[in-house]
Amino acid sequence: MSGAGRLDPLRRHALAIDTTSDYLSLAVLREGRPVASHYALCGTRMARTIFTRIDELLAGAGLTPRDLQWAAVARGPGSFTGTRIGLSIALTLSQVTGAPLIGVDTLRLLAEQTDPAWSGRFTVLLNCARTEVYHAPYRRHADGRLEALAPVALADAATVLPLIGGDPVVLRRFDPAPAGLEALEALPRVPLLRDFPDGLCLLRAALPLLEPSGAGPLPRVEPLYLKSEAFRTWRPRGNAGTGH
Amino acid sequence: MLGLAIDTTFDDTSVALLRGKRDVVANLTLSQFAEHAEFGGIVPERASRKHLEAIHPLLARALAQAQAEWADIDYIAVSNLAGLLGSILVGMTVAKTLAYVLRRPLIGINHIEAHPYANFLEHGELPFPLLHLVAAGGHTVLIRQDAHFRWEIVGRSVDDAAGECVDKVAKLFGHPFPGGPVVDRAALEHAPGPYEFPRPLLHDPGLDFSFSGLKTALVYFLRDHPRETVAEG
Ligand SMILES: [Zn+2]
Numbered sequence: 001m002s003g004a005g006r007l008d009p010l011r012r013h014a015l016a017i018d019t020t021s022d023y024l025s026l027a028v029l030r031e032g033r034p035v036a037s038h039y040a041l042c043g044t045r046m047a048r049t050i051f052t053r054i055d056e057l058l059a060g061a062g063l064t065p066r067d068l069q070w071a072a073v074a075r076g077p078g079s080f081t082g083t084r085i086g087l088s089i090a091l092t093l094s095q096v097t098g099a100p101l102i103g104v105d106t107l108r109l110l111a112e113q114t115d116p117a118w119s120g121r122f123t124v125l126l127n128c129a130r131t132e133v134y135h136a137p138y139r140r141h142a143d144g145r146l147e148a149l150a151p152v153a154l155a156d157a158a159t160v161l162p163l164i165g166g167d168p169v170v171l172r173r174f175d176p177a178p179a180g181l182e183a184l185e186a187l188p189r190v191p192l193l194r195d196f197p198d199g200l201c202l203l204r205a206a207l208p209l210l211e212p213s214g215a216g217p218l219p220r221v222e223p224l225y226l227k228s229e230a231f232r233t234w235r236p237r238g239n240a241g242t243g244h
Numbered sequence: 245m246l247g248l249a250i251d252t253t254f255d256d257t258s259v260a261l262l263r264g265k266r267d268v269v270a271n272l273t274l275s276q277f278a279e280h281a282e283f284g285g286i287v288p289e290r291a292s293r294k295h296l297e298a299i300h301p302l303l304a305r306a307l308a309q310a311q312a313e314w315a316d317i318d319y320i321a322v323s324n325l326a327g328l329l330g331s332i333l334v335g336m337t338v339a340k341t342l343a344y345v346l347r348r349p350l351i352g353i354n355h356i357e358a359h360p361y362a363n364f365l366e367h368g369e370l371p372f373p374l375l376h377l378v379a380a381g382g383h384t385v386l387i388r389q390d391a392h393f394r395w396e397i398v399g400r401s402v403d404d405a406a407g408e409c410v411d412k413v414a415k416l417f418g419h420p421f422p423g424g425p426v427v428d429r430a431a432l433e434h435a436p437g438p439y440e441f442p443r444p445l446l447h448d449p450g451l452d453f454s455f456s457g458l459k460t461a462l463v464y465f466l467r468d469h470p471r472e473t474v475a476e477g
């Protein structure tokens with residue numbers, strides 16, 4: 001695997017993959033310019049359609065997977081299964097081609113949607129299931145730079161409010177009507193430049209991480225689950241079960 | 245001809261490289277049994293997470309062991325059926341990505357159909373028709389094979405799988421899940437006693453099996469016999 005230091009990111013071909021939600025989000029960078037993007041509701045068809053979509057985007061950009069010089073992947077938190085689809089593809093692609101892989105937290109992607117002309121401290125909130133909310137504070141500096149102020153954490157909607165203080169928020173919710181989120185809906189919002197945390201947000205979030213930070217190889221991208229496994233166990237049931 | 249195989253159907257992450265028809269040049273399996281022991285069974289979400297952790301390092305080690313490069317691989321095979329959906333998805337997605345990036349054919353294989361092929365690896369070509377007994381984990385099936393990819397299941401357990409019965413019996417004796425290996429060892433180490441246990445469907449015209457009666461018989465056997473008279477595993 002090549003070190004990140006040898007790359008001139010702005011001139012390179014790259015692929016961004018985000019499968020952490022029900023939306024399949026892809027983007028392609030050619031010679032450092034975004035040339036193709038896909039963002040569409042996909043749901044459970046993700047695993048079946050993603051290779052067709054990737055191939056269409058790359059072919060449209062005149063690229064093959066072998067041409068990619070780096071890749072970015074959303075590493076969660078979000079759907080466990082979805083996160084694994086994206087990481088399985090991105091890690092394999094990186095392993096075979098030697099292209100460096102950058103993992104980006106999903107809340108950072110949401111932060112990237114905000115208007116860079118607006119500066120200040122804000123909190124990103126992501127509601128995936130029930131009233132649980134992933135949250136993380138960011139600061140948009142006057143020069144446009146985005147800084148993560150703390151790692152992503154998980155809280156119940158009721159307990160997250162005091163943590164936010166008076167910060168404006170970026171809020172994304174997938175569950176259409178969980179009770180207990182009304183107070184979050186009422187919080188002041190940060191102005192957004194992009195309607196969705198699409199693949200271009202992912203590429204933009206990944207770029208600073210790709211820039212030279214030393215000669216060594218990038219660390220392996222790990223999924224960010226933030227929640228432990230359900231303690232439901234599987235036991236064999238007649239011939240409906242599995243192998244050993 | 246070099247083939248790469250990936251299996252993540254249950255709690256083992258397995259990667260193998262096969263040269264020609266019988267030359268296994270790498271065969272690596274990472275078992276998760278210990279990871280699940282504290283729950284007394286397999287936690288599907290944990291299994292999926294472990295597969296993703298394990299699969300890429302295993303692939304790298306398999307290639308190194310076979311002294312092969314990615315470009316040397318001619319085809320990719322992956323187990324696409326019979327198991328935990330989330331676990332299978334990891335192996336399938338990795339295999340699909342390899343097929344896509346390397347531009348090589350991808351072959352999906354039912355894990356249960358793969359079991360009899362251990363015999364072809366061991367003995368080379370065998371004359372058809374063949375009768376295979378697959379008794380693995382949640383499966384107990386009798387398969388008639390008339391040619392490659394021409395199968396017919398001619399018998400199966402009508403209730404518990406053999407492996408499930410053995411696990412349950414081990415549990416009756418107080419062994420933690422999975423207790424099958426403990427019973428296996430005991431069977432090899434101890435001479436059979438003068439005990440009569442039911443063997444259902446033995447004189448039935450069909451080829452099906454039944455094991456739940458055996459499990460029930462063991463429950464009564466343990467009730468009627470003090471613990472110390474029973475062979476220790
Ligand atoms: Zn098996």
